[in-house]
Ligand SMILES: [Fe+2]
């Protein structure tokens with residue numbers, strides 16, 4: 001069984017900086033504590049972009065100080081709030097491909113996990129240039145050759161959420177769809193952050209999910225929703241993804257959750273529960 005923790009939209013600000021009462025560093029510490037308490041058996045952890053709120057070195061330093069406590073092998077990706085050049089300059093061990101993009105792939109437990117860099121300094125929307133699409137083609141070919149299903153992670157949403165975030169999603173999503181369709185690889189799951197909301201569905205037949213991440217959660221905002229799009233201080237969320245030979249399951253795990261817990265006595269059958277493999 002492959003178990004992956006995917007965190008996104010960490011948005012670390014300057015040390016000591018708190019915006020309207022929201023302390024993203026404090027929240028991120030809680031995420032890392034949650035991993036230590038409940039998920040140290042995960043195989044890897046992916047930080048899926050928007051690591052820093054404003055692409056500053058001091059934010060990346062603070063991020064690294066906090067994630068030092070994460071016991072799991074982890075990979076850092078870039079989002080639109082990051083600055084790829086600043087990050088690469090700062091972190092000499094950054095995951096960087098031959099063309100200088102912060103992306104990479106690993107094969108583990110029967111899956112190929114592809115972490116694709118959709119960020120472009122100075123742009124809020126995602127962009128996949130020809131170099132990145134070519135890199136992705138090669139990765140997909142390797143997966144197809146080995147008959148290994150793919151879990152694809154990129155910061156920007158490729159599918160439409162039918163919300164205003166669509167105006168700054170992956171701008172050339174059609175190119176990504178065509179690249180995936182033209183490959184012989186099996187796409188088991190696509191995961192994105194960026195939109196700060198939990199959604200799941202399919203896109204060109206590929207399963208997609210988005211998570212709300214470490215910073216604020218964006219509320220549903222549809223054409224008839226009045227007023228300004230609401231944003232909430234919680235829950236703060238990361239994904240717990242399980243994958244085995246039968247497929248992929250994605251949990252939206254809230255490590256800060258202010259919902260009222262109902263009394264255990266209300267659910268006597270849950271008092272002793274076994275897992276299916278026990
Ligand atoms: Fe974000």
Ligand SMILES: [Fe+2]
Pocket residue numbers: 050079080081155193194195
């Ligand atoms: Fe973003």
